[in-house]
Amino acid sequence: MALRRFVVVFVSRRNTLRSMLAQACLSHLGSERFAAYSCGHPAHLRDTIxxxxxxxxxxxxxxxxTQxxxxxxxxxxxxxxxxxxxxxxDAEMLSLQPRWPGQPDAALWDFPDVAAMSHPEESARAALLMLYALRRRLELMVSLPLHGPDRDAIRSDVRDLAYMQ
Incomplete structure (x- = not known):
């Protein structure tokens, strides 16, 4: 019997760095249990990663x-x-988001806007540090017992991951 895959959507302003890193990392760590997607604000999207x-x-x-x-x-x-x-x-995107179908659980894991940095070397270093921070959170998320009956506890656990350093 196959386990149900959980769909996780990561949201950031432009969908070029933060949400792409999170999508790639979750796909790498937990593709058998999770389907990861990323997206951004329609008015701020860029053409490339x-x-x-x-x-x-x-x-x-x-x-x-690949998308x-x-x-x-x-x-x-x-x-x-x-x-x-x-x-x-991206905390600034929280109040601007559409109503998501099915009322999914939501969490804010606020990260700085590395893509807006003016020096490419700083941006590359900050992106790598962000990827490591996301990886720590996502490793814990992948290990959570998401099929448990206590939906509130699961929601709290995913939200609490935001406070990891």
């Missing part, structure tokens, strides 16, 4: 997501995978 994200993923030997940055409107339309968890990586 940030070079700092590509560099960080290469350093960690993780594959770069281009996408809007959250693509993940809220009919026929899209229904999220179990929406994890917002």
């Amino acid at each position: 940030d070079p700092a994200a590509i560099s960080a993923l290469a350093s960690a030997r993780m594959p770069v997501p 281009l940055p996408r809007s959250w409107s693509e993940l809220t339309r009919s026929g899209s995978p229904q999220a179990n968890f929406v994890i917002t990586l």
